[in-house]
Amino acid sequence: MSGRSIDEILGIQRRAFLRDGPPTLAERKAHLSALEGQVRKYQRDMGEVLSEDFGNRSRHETLLAETMATVMSLKHAKKHLASWMRPARRPLSRLQHPFASAAVHYQPLGVIGIMAPWNYPFQLALVPLGQALAAGNRVMLKPSEFTPGASALMARMLGEVFSEEQVAVIEGGPDVAAEFSRQKFDHLMFTGSTATGRRVMMAAAENLVPVTLELGGKSPVIIGEDYDLDRAAGSIALGKMLNAGQTCIAPDYVFVPEGKADAFARALSSRISGMYPTLAANPDYTSIVADRHFERINGLIEDARARGARIEPINPGGEDLGNQRKIAPTLILDVTDDMKVMQEEIFGPVLPVKTYGALDEAIDYINAHDRPLALYHFSDDKAAQRRVIARTTAGGMTVNDTILHVAVEELPFGGVGPSGIGAYHGEAGFRTFSHAKSVLRQSRFNLGGALRPPFGAGLERIAAMMIGK
Template sequence: MLAAWTEEPATSGRRSPCAGDLRRCLDDQKAASLREGSPALKERLRDLQALKGAVLAYRDRFVDAVSADFGHRSRQETSYLDILPVVTTIGYLQRNLARWMRPESRRVAFHFRPGRARVAYQPLGVVGIISPWNYPIVLALTPLATALAAGNRVMLKPSEVTPRTSELLAAMLDEVFPAERVAVVTGDASVAATFANLPFDHLIFTGSTSVGRAVMRAASDNLVPVTLELGGKSPAIVERGTSLRRAAHGIAFGKLANAGQTCIAPDYVLVAQEEVEGFTAAFRREVERFYPQIATNPDYATIVNDRHHARLRGLLDDARAKGGLVQEIGSRDDGRPPLHPRTFLPTLVTRPTDAMSLMQEEIFGPILPIVPYATLDEAIAFVNARARPLALYFFGSKGRAQAEVLARTISGNVTVNDTLLHYAQDDLPFGGVGASGMGAYHGHEGFKALSHARGIFVQPRLNASDVVRPPFRALFERVIAHLLR
């Protein structure tokens, strides 16, 4: 199984408190969970507040670490996309947790009354989290906060691709929580493979589809339930006749945030065939609006490492070789180099075909194929002919076209007339479907996913249950006849 995990080199030098004996670390947490039982509301709120305070205190250090790991990423982008969502999510959990923790009364059938039924949500125990490199703070700490809100203990394996950020996460969490509550495991792909094989009570993985398959296989050996957030090729459909400026504005934002290294970035855009040229021009204008002189603009992030940079170059070479028209945006006329060697300029690809690699795999970078369509039915069929995506975007009016797209496609989540923003809605579940993942860890659904919904029936002292128990008499026959009528 290890081959599936070797996407990146080992770069982390920190020795985790669990290093060399991950199973012992897990056993310690499970023993503490059994010994101390389900934490009360007050304790959970205290943990969440401590986590929020630590994130705010570490903000400047996180900004510097992420930028160093990427080569360059702006302070503003890290603050807005990686730190702010953690803080707002914790606030949302704090406001709703008391209500979520209350047992829910459930209906009792007439012939079982006056018995009472309820559902109590109790912690699962120990939740394992494997988080990715592209948003190394929010994609580690959002599931962590949700797991703590549900009363669980957590073992976190952050990505080795962003070693400075992972080390800082470990230092912060070691400072805030005892290892029996939250433990951070750093290391290379072999450590991640061992981690996925542990008998957690639940395992959350965010990353590529190929590694997601390996995670699910590993978890299945121990019957560990999984939440997988995997990505895929998320489409944007632009309705014929809609504002191309508005569509280009939203798509440029979603495609170029973090230089396209976003699991829910629009992967390709479907545009009416007679509007492709107009959309291309509008997209160029919006890129210049967001990032003037983008090659040296400090607001624009770099590609995380040389391997991913070379992979993106390979996608463009393949597209050119197979007849695609490749149009780079923002090249410098004076020949001076960009801000960083791994700065990858936004690139449009028209005339894409299914034979091209960039139409077969998730791009995960600032390359945008533009696919023309003749009819809306054709655009919907194009989406449905591919694996179900993590996100879908529609730009157009509130009318038949929007209703058709929403009714006839299946995706993780949808944003209409913008991109990415469904992720920021704390009260919406977030997750994939089919090849883009399973389960959700946001919102109330996230709390439920990381809790055991325990059904409880209470039989009062005075009840009529003996009527339907042996020895069976005439009254039994009358009762059963009534119930089966």
Template sequence: MVADIAYMQDQQKSISRMQQLFDQQRVAFGTHPMPDAGSRIDALKSLKTALLRYQEPLIQAISTDFGRRSADETRLAEILPAIEGIKYVSKRLRRWMKPSSRHVGMAFQPGKAKVIYQPLGVVGVIVPWNYPLYLAMGPLTGALAAGNRVMIKMSESTPETARIFAQMLGDIFDEDQVAVITGEAEVGMAFSKLAFDHLLFTGSTGVGKHVMRAAAENLTPVTLELGGKSPAIVSKDVPLADAAERIAFGKGVNAGQTCVAPDYVLCPRDRVDGLVDALRIQFSRLYPTLRDNADYTQVVNPRQYQRIQGYLQDAREKGARVIELNPADETFSDTRVLPPTLLLDVTDDMKIMQEEIFGPLMPIVPYDRIEEAMAYIADRPRPLALYYFGYDKAEQERLMNQTHAGGMCINDTILHVAQDDMPFGGIGPSGMGHYHGHEGFLTFSKAKGVYIKQRFNGARPIYPPYGGTILKLVYKLFIR
């Protein structure tokens, strides 16, 4: 009881401090509502310098939070794209900030029209645990580029990362510009209820609904980066070694704890056994051992480990064939290491085919014709990513144009996320809105249309009292 009271008091203190920071950022934005390009670029350069300086402590912190997280995966999947994103935005920001001239119709001359891009104000960012650095840095880069103040709620599942990240940002920003919030679920709920000018959430579809509901109370616009079951389609004639290599990479990174990881594979029925063999070879090449392999990441915490094990047990009990890819024949009972695992003969009543897996399990679903695979995807909630493996360009075009997903790779997995000149975002149950690159700048800006005219008022002839020759001429010329 005493511990519970102390816990609640601690959370309430965090919530009170969070509200104070929000109020401070509101006041600070009101004082400087339109930062110039130079100050924004300076902020981004400082962010890049700090990230380079803190990269080793951040790598260690993330590994500590996971129990073991590949240092190279943190560099490749978090630090490198964060730095590239900052460089990309900084180089183009002055051009993006310029007002854009727009057409004015003949009926409204003499006049001019333009769109100016203003900061929204105070932006909230809710960060998940799976990529706690990159999924904080990406939105932060876009929001700062657009001239906003930013509050970042880090995941309670990665406390050491949150601590180091807050220290890093504290070195370069005052809290009325960028602030990091930590705390448990109660703090997260309170965070989503703040009257932000925009709120970006990355996480599960279920939690995303709660965030959107809370934001609606303040009419806060939201960007939701969710997940879902992202399929990989293997074509009838692609070399299986090619497809298996790239699928294994996309599934193996972060032990499958990636929102755009291939969730399941659709494979021609007569190629399933061959694909299993090819995946076994490729996973074994990437991860010849698992238990003490620094390249292979653990499941982040016991709760997530039990969740994935529950999917596996449910599938076994309902008749799935389970193929564990454990090349060194190791045991993992005293760890949170989960080996890559393929599942055959899966059915729709299995939890593994209903929920996003977010781990190293991968069902293989057979199909007979490509139309059947496309219909299978269309009958289910739209995924965050879709992957197609095949070198027939006509079929590539067909898949690109006739399927729906947040993003897509042809003959690869997950790497579309790192392309700075493409928007990233979900569709339907996998999310809404976009960010990254120019789309990120636009998401965190208000595109304000401005119509301008000077001393001469060309609209006077259409003012009341109505009637007369000029108005009749206007109708004749323009209402046709």
């Protein structure tokens, strides 16, 4: 970031946007290619700085969830951008508008503010950046202060290929973030916790800035009576343990049929032990990002223990994890709703297990709580699948797997209610960062004359045709 203030940079970008007008298809593709090139160029550095920021962050997880996810999103946008930009024609009533035409034109909004989180600092900054650029906008980006190495590298990566009037990275702590959220952007996107999202939305409301909020919540899993527990455990282990559970769509708690909690615990323990036979020196096992999050997660475990839960850590080597901010994967059985672990988003490698009798019990429990960002259902029973899909509301859903819906660029990604407002990814992201302008092209031959005073029999005949009997 230069020595300019946030509002000065905003002014520079807005003046540049008004001066240059909407970029062409070729210019937008060039911006996306430049961004893609920087991700490729710095992919090794991305893994290194994130491992430093976290204490240990699996470089392969960074390759998968940051580098690959971002590049695939940019490729998808370049492939489909021409069709996204094309005006969408709308059919007209030939009775009302006999010779007119109508279409929706997608225009860039102007200057977009993006506030990115720490858990996937590159993906959750650069994917929306790419979609905002695809829509023809200028962008100001505020990364998280929890991953300062990633923020500094991002500023370097973007500064090499974009001028400050096109893309600007704003580094800093909570005070800078608060000031950023109060700016008169044309749209503001925030990814983070529900509590912080509320504050961001309140700040944006001062200037009537529209927002997209990608939040979180307690994403549930329902394992059907018919489904093999070991198969489910394999998918749940992957979704839960990626980034040590520090994922907004990670499974947050699991419903298993009555009488199967212990069998599921054994299956999950076996699967996780196979993935992580050691923890302490294992480069694949990611640390918790900061001391306060480490203490918070341990506090959830101890609160559940004090309230009568069975705590089952999965530590195959029986290792002392020392001061690496690593928490062993932990199952919590016999949970009750008075435990904090069932009231707060966990965001760590801890998984409560609940039981249910009839499927409607699990559905009713989910519906009695805030709508989650994601929901997972394991069942080969098509009727049960349809029932869960129809009866529950969540931002997104994967059937017979976890988290993979986020990787499908053709699907909008977003929450509902406390788990988020709006959506992005693929065409949905292009639309989020565009203004849909309705355009009616009127012909010289139209009914306008009959619609103006002095009114007479012509208007009455038209009204009779429109209204009918």
